[in-house]
Amino acid sequence: MRSALLNVMVQAALAAGKSLVRDFGEVEHLQVSRKGPADFVSNADRRAEQVVFDALRKARPTYAFLMEEGGEVAGTDGQHRWIVDPLDGTTNFLHGIPMFAVAIALERGDEIVASVIYNPVMDELYTAEKGGGAWLNDRRRLRVAGRRHLADAVVCTGIKVTGTENDTLTLRQLGQIAPAVAGIRRTGSASTDLAWLASGRFDGFWEARLAPWDVAPGLLMVREAGGKVTDYAGSTGAIWNGQVVAGNEQIQGQLLKLVQGVR
Structure with missing residues (x-):
């Protein structure tokens, strides 16, 4: 079972992923234009970040933020901070390569206690909470490979x-x-x-x-x-x-x- 905090993070990542997939379809058309899709992609990045920010701020209005595009946003909580990359893999996105993710972590004090990584094109949702394991699409518990050499x-x-x-x-x-x-x-x-x-x-x-x-x-x-x-x-x-x-x-x-x- 996800905690309430992790559920908030998942919903934010899914919403941002939906926005990115919509824009990703447009990027593929823009590839053939002379101007190119760079400006469009930077706007897609900011739109996705705004979606994440709005969802997380609404759920936990006192938490601080550290975001790739928006920088630092202070909070009154003093203990919690969201760390957000709304589009990790911008160059891939820019070239129409479906390898990118929405990435969100929650920092409590000086440690990371929850995280979400979501590839919306592959529909792979990775989640983790401190002490609760790591999971793919809520079904498969993750383990690192066992190779020794x-x-x-x-x-x-x-x-x-x-x-x-x-x-x-x-x-x-x-x-x-x-x-x-x-x-x-x-x-x-x-x-x-x-x-x-x-x-x-x-x-x-x-x-x-x-x-x-x-x-x-x-x-x-x-x-x-x-x-x-x-x-x-x-x-x-x-x-x-x-x-x-x-x-x-x-x-x-x-x-x-x-x-x-x-x-």
Whole structure:
């Protein structure tokens, strides 16, 4: 059974997903126009965020917000904050690729206690609550995959090469990690990566320069599915410094060692 808070989050994600699917149909038509769909997509992003904001604010008017588009909105509660990415996978959305998600997390004090990741095109609803496990569409309890060796593992990351120091570091990491694993994937949506890791589709994940709204929903999902998430130093600060290495205990440890070995 979902808690009342998680149910509020699910309803907000479903409503935002409906808005995005409607706009996604238009994006596919805009692909062939000379102007392109970029402005339309940024508006779709803001519309979805407004849907989430309105639903969550109505249900819990004293809670604060941290949102990708809208930034920080203060609350009077002092203990609770919603962390929201209304469209994780904007570039995919922009190109008509159906790999994107609405991602919402609830922070209580200094920990994430509930999260929702919803891919409206695939109609996959991932939910998690602290101590209550992680679930797909309320039917299947999620467990991270049981593979124990990197050589058998499919891992995922974000690859964006724009010439920055971080991007060249990522390329060096790829050079070390690719020969050690069965395969590397890149979906373009960090919350989807972590949800798929929690469900056993992926075995490991690493990436840096992520925002809190990229990390927070999936972090709880992976931990509630029996996985381990740390930053590059091996500590639990991944939400705020944007570095994530995740997997089951064995794969995470092996992957972390490779990531730490690249400078």
